[in-house]
Amino acid sequence: MSNPDATTTRTPIGRVVAVALALAAVVAVIVLAFSWPAVTAEPKNLPIAIAGPADAVSPVEQAVDDQSAGAISFEEVDDRDGAIAGIETREVYGAIVLGREPEVLVSSASSLAVSQLLGGVAAQLEEGVNAQAAAAAQAAGAPTAPPHIEVTVTDVVPLADTDPRGTGLTAALFPLVLGGMLGGIVISLAVIGAMRRVVAVLVYAAVGGLALAGILQGWFGSLQGDYWLNSAAIALALAAVAAPITGLVALMGRSGIAVGAVTMLLVANPISGAAFPKEFLPVPWGEAGQWFPPGAAATLMRDLSYFPSADATFPWLVLAAWAAGGILLSLIGHFREAGGAEPDAEASVAEESHREASVTV
Structure with a gap:
């Protein structure tokens, strides 16, 4: 014999569908919330210090902006010490120091992603300064090519050995x-x-x-x-x-x-x-x-x-x-x-x- 009350205990089909749709919406929101930052992550106006002669700073800033438009916002400092101070106080993520021995300062402890970005900038800078030196030597009629200029990358605040990737x-x-x-x-x-x-x-x-x-x-x-x-x-x-x-x-x-x-x-x-x-x-x-x-x-x-x-x-x-x-x-x-x-x-x-x-x- 069937139980006359059995039908009254069943969940209405409309409510079943509503619950399923609501759960699907919740899952979609969760996936969106956790995936959105990684998918849309793109550097914009990263504060990076730059130091060096005035006639060298502007071309470098322009070259970096042409390569990565809007990614870096340069803040001029007096010298290398000023750049290091800015990194250690977290006012900037890194620095470019121009001169006879150009150098790029990074901080993997601040951001490994930014450090990698600045590593690419260092490679571009090295290529540019060597091309400029070669052109100047050729214009001056030098018999030999100028020595290769290496742009050093220095990690000012590195990550600990116990957490090298952060x-x-x-x-x-x-x-x-x-x-x-x-x-x-x-x-x-x-x-x-x-x-x-x-x-x-x-x-x-x-x-x-x-x-x-x-x-x-x-x-x-x-x-x-x-x-x-x-x-x-x-x-x-x-x-x-x-x-x-x-x-x-x-x-x-x-x-x-x-x-x-x-x-x-x-x-x-x-x-x-x-x-x-x-x-x-x-x-x-x-x-x-x-x-x-x-x-x-x-x-x-x-x-x-x-x-x-x-x-x-x-x-x-x-x-x-x-x-x-x-x-x-x-x-x-x-x-x-x-x-x-x-x-x-x-x-x-x-x-x-x-x-x-x-x-x-």
Whole structure:
């Protein structure tokens, strides 16, 4: 005998199709978000220093621009020392030093992609200066060809031997963002009470910072510099991702989880500039990405590891602002109703009471 209620428990076909289409759309958005930066990455206005005689600087700038239009924005400096200072403070990605012994300065720790680009510029420069010297010698009627001029490429701030390709530092960002999201989501679901969630986030971030810094620096060698500073940066990054999620949950309920996760994973992470410099991303997304936790965390960890002379105030402030903003949202959600009761906490208590009553009956 057929069960008369069987048909009522089946999902309507319209809803089945709607769910399938929605899932396909979500997958498409995820693929687009993660593929778009790599597919569209193209250098634009990379700040590169240049030093040398005035009559030599302009032709080189023009030649480089003709070869790679719009890729490089030159900033003139007085000498080689000024160029090195600009690289070490992360004001420029590299430099071209002209003179009797031309040299191209790179920084693989800043960006391996830019270093490779400047390596190509060095090859073009060497070809150009030798052609110019040969033409001058021929015009002067020299009996022999002039000696070959070699353009030296010097890596001013190289990557560590423990991470020679920089993959460890780049790959560390996604688990960091995912860990912050996971912490915020689990705490939102497992802990009742906005202020208790704040405490949980702070403890989670502090312990997570110590543990992840130990793994990334002590084990993998991806991070360099001071362990305690790296731990503090990772802890603040975890809090900057997790706290807004718990804060949104306190303010708007469980839907806050989706808002926080989408913001961090699908919006902020692709424009973070972790894999490529921010100048490789379309304007204004490269700069915008530095205002979100993933971008600020990527910049801060690179600065702490390789560029102690760089001003890291901005990424510290961005991470602190997101963490503080998440805590503020928790406070607002906590005191939104009289007595500081949270809607999701009351719902959980009511659900538990209903379950106990059902069991008793």
